[in-house]
Amino acid sequence: MSLSPHTRPLNAEDAAHFLRRTAFGATDEQIRALVGKDARTIAREALTFSTEAAPDNPFNPAQGATPGAMIQLTRGQWLYELLYSPQPLREKLALTWSNHFVIGTDKVRNQPSLAAYLALLRQHAATDRFEAFTLAVAQSPAMLRYLDNDQNRRGKPNENFSRELLELFTTGIGHYTEDDVREGARALSGWTFTGGRGNQRYLEAAQFVFNPRQHDAGQKTYLGRSGRLGGEDVVHLAANHPQTATFVSRKLHRAFVNDTPDTQAVAGSAETWRRTSGNVRAVLEELLSSAVFYAPTHRASIIRSPVEFLAGAVRSLGSPRLGPKQLLNLAQTAGKMGQLLLLPDTVKGWDGGREWINDTTLLTRMQVAASLTLGGNAPKLETAPTPLALLGRETPLPGTERLNDRQRTYLTLISPEFQLA
Known part of the structure; x- marks a missing residue:
C-alpha cells in the first residue's frame, strides 16, 4: 500500500520538523508561516523548483x-x-x-x-x-x-x-x-x-x-x-528493474525520514514508484506529506551530516552573510568533519548515520558553532534564534534560560538535539 497521509493542519513543531528536513533549518518566522497549512500543499510547493541561483554568489x-x-x-x-x-x-x-x-x-x-x-x-x-x-x-x-x-x-x-x-x-x-x-x-x-x-x-x-x-x-x-x-x-x-524502486526509495527514506528506514514504509514508497514508472517527484510529494514523515518516532532520527550541520546552523541563525574566505574555510572544515563536497570517501558515497560522529568531528562541530556565535568574526544577528528555530520545539535547553543570546545559541548548536534533524 502507498503511504497514508498526514491529515491535520501543521502546528509549529510540525512546520519546524518539515523545514529541518527539507530546508536544513529555518527561522522562527519562516516556520510560523507554515502553521495551519495542509501537509500535501507545502510538500508540493517545496518541490516546485526553478533554475534560479542564490543571488550574489561570490565564487566563479x-x-x-x-x-x-x-x-x-x-x-x-x-x-x-x-x-x-x-x-x-x-x-x-x-x-x-x-x-x-x-x-x-x-x-x-x-x-x-x-x-x-x-x-x-x-x-x-x-x-x-x-x-x-x-x-x-x-x-x-x-x-x-x-x-x-x-x-x-x-x-x-x-x-x-x-x-x-x-x-x-x-x-x-x-x-x-x-x-x-x-x-x-x-x-x-x-x-x-x-x-x-x-x-x-x-x-x-x-x-x-x-x-x-x-x-x-x-x-x-x-x-x-x-x-x-x-x-x-x-x-x-x-x-526500470522492479528492485530499483525499493533500492532508491530506501535512500530517500534515509535522507528524509530516518537513518534506519522502516521496511514497510519503504515498500509503500516503492509501490508508488512502480505505479508512476519512476516518478521521483510523486514519491517525494507523498513521502513528505505522509503520516510516516510526521510520526513522533521519526523526529530527531537523522544525524545531520557535516554540510547539513553547517547549512542548518546558518539558516537557523537567519542566513547571515559570510565572507568568501569564511565560506571557503567552512567548505574545508566540512571535509575535516568527514564530508568534503564532490569527494565522497568511496564510489558508494558517504555511509552517514553514526559514521558522522566521533570525538574529532564533534570537537570540530563545537569549533564551528563557536565561530558562528562567540568568535570575534561571528556574524551579527538582528534577532536571536528561538528554540523553535534551533530545536524544533518551543522550550529551550534546560539551564540556558539565564545565558545571553550568543551563549545560549552556542550551547544549543553543540547540543545533541541540534545534531539531529
Whole structure:
C-alpha cells in the first residue's frame, strides 16, 4: 500500500520538523508561516523548483588559476547555494543525489564537467522520470571519466560503470549476476567524451560522444533481455528493474525520514514508484506529506551530516552573510568533519548515520558553532534564534534560560538535539 497521509493542519513543531528536513533549518518566522497549512500543499510547493541561483554568489570556478583552485571555488560556490539558495529542497536533493550518483574530484578535474554534473543533479532533483535522470548522468563526461567508461571499447571492456549502474545506482547487490555486469559493459562500449582532458585543459568543455568503431554490436543478454543491446537499452532495463524502486526509495527514506528506514514504509514508497514508472517527484510529494514523515518516532532520527550541520546552523541563525574566505574555510572544515563536497570517501558515497560522529568531528562541530556565535568574526544577528528555530520545539535547553543570546545559541548548536534533524 502507498503511504497514508498526514491529515491535520501543521502546528509549529510540525512546520519546524518539515523545514529541518527539507530546508536544513529555518527561522522562527519562516516556520510560523507554515502553521495551519495542509501537509500535501507545502510538500508540493517545496518541490516546485526553478533554475534560479542564490543571488550574489561570490565564487566563479572558471577563474581558478589551477585545477585545484577551480575545485576549491566549485566547492565554495555549491556551499553558498546550500546556505543561501531560495530553493533549499532542491539543494538538499542535489546533495542527496551526489551521494547516489557519485563522482569525485580526485579524477574529475574539469570545470565544465563539474558544473554540468551539478546542473544535472538540480535539474533532475525531483524528476518525474528516474530513467531519464540515470541516462543523463551516465552520459555526462563527469561520470564517464570517474567510472572509466570512456576507456570501455570493443574487445577491451571496462566494467566499472556497468557494475556500479547495477550495484549502486539501480537494483542494488543481489539482483544481478556477473554475466549482467560483463554484458552491460559490452553494451556500453563506445560511450566516451571529447575535450577537457588533462590539467592544461581543465576549463575546456567536454562533450559526450558515441564512437561506433569502439562499440561491441554483438548479441547480448542483460537482466533477462537478449538482443543487440546498446547503452540506452541497459540503462532502461536497470532503471526500470522492479528492485530499483525499493533500492532508491530506501535512500530517500534515509535522507528524509530516518537513518534506519522502516521496511514497510519503504515498500509503500516503492509501490508508488512502480505505479508512476519512476516518478521521483510523486514519491517525494507523498513521502513528505505522509503520516510516516510526521510520526513522533521519526523526529530527531537523522544525524545531520557535516554540510547539513553547517547549512542548518546558518539558516537557523537567519542566513547571515559570510565572507568568501569564511565560506571557503567552512567548505574545508566540512571535509575535516568527514564530508568534503564532490569527494565522497568511496564510489558508494558517504555511509552517514553514526559514521558522522566521533570525538574529532564533534570537537570540530563545537569549533564551528563557536565561530558562528562567540568568535570575534561571528556574524551579527538582528534577532536571536528561538528554540523553535534551533530545536524544533518551543522550550529551550534546560539551564540556558539565564545565558545571553550568543551563549545560549552556542550551547544549543553543540547540543545533541541540534545534531539531529
